[in-house]
Amino acid sequence: xxxxxxxxxxxxxxxxxxxxxxxxxxxxxxLEKRMEQHKIGKGSKFTSRHGFKRLCYVEEFTEIIQARDRxxxxxxFSRQKKELLFNSSR
Numbered sequence: 001x002x003x004x005x006x007x008x009x010x011x012x013x014x015x016x017x018x019x020x021x022x023x024x025x026x027x028x029x030x031l032e033k034r035m036e037q038h039k040i041g042k043g044s045k046f047t048s049r050h051g052f053k054r055l056c057y058v059e060e061f062t063e064i065i066q067a068r069d070r071x072x073x074x075x076x077f078s079r080q081k082k083e084l085l086f087n088s089s090r
Contacts, residue, residue, distance in 0.1 A: 011060070012067070014034075014059075024050070
């Protein structure tokens with residue numbers, strides 16, 4: 001049996017596009033599960049109101065503090081800057 005203390009957690013910062021064109025930025029340690037929650041309207045109050053269209057962008061981190069810092073940074077990006085980020089990551 002492996003100890004959970006030895007597990008290397010990965011944290012994901014992501015941006016999704018909502019059905020009405022708004023962007024939502026979030027953080028999770030289980031990206032697949034979180035996307036399913038957003039799709040069924042259980043991921044956040046914001047996405048339950050605005051709907052889920054697609055996952056636009058993901059970054060991976062090993063430390064939660066780095067992921068939270070990046071999440072806050074991305075939330076401050078303008079729409080144009082977010083879209084440039086999406087296009088540059090393809």
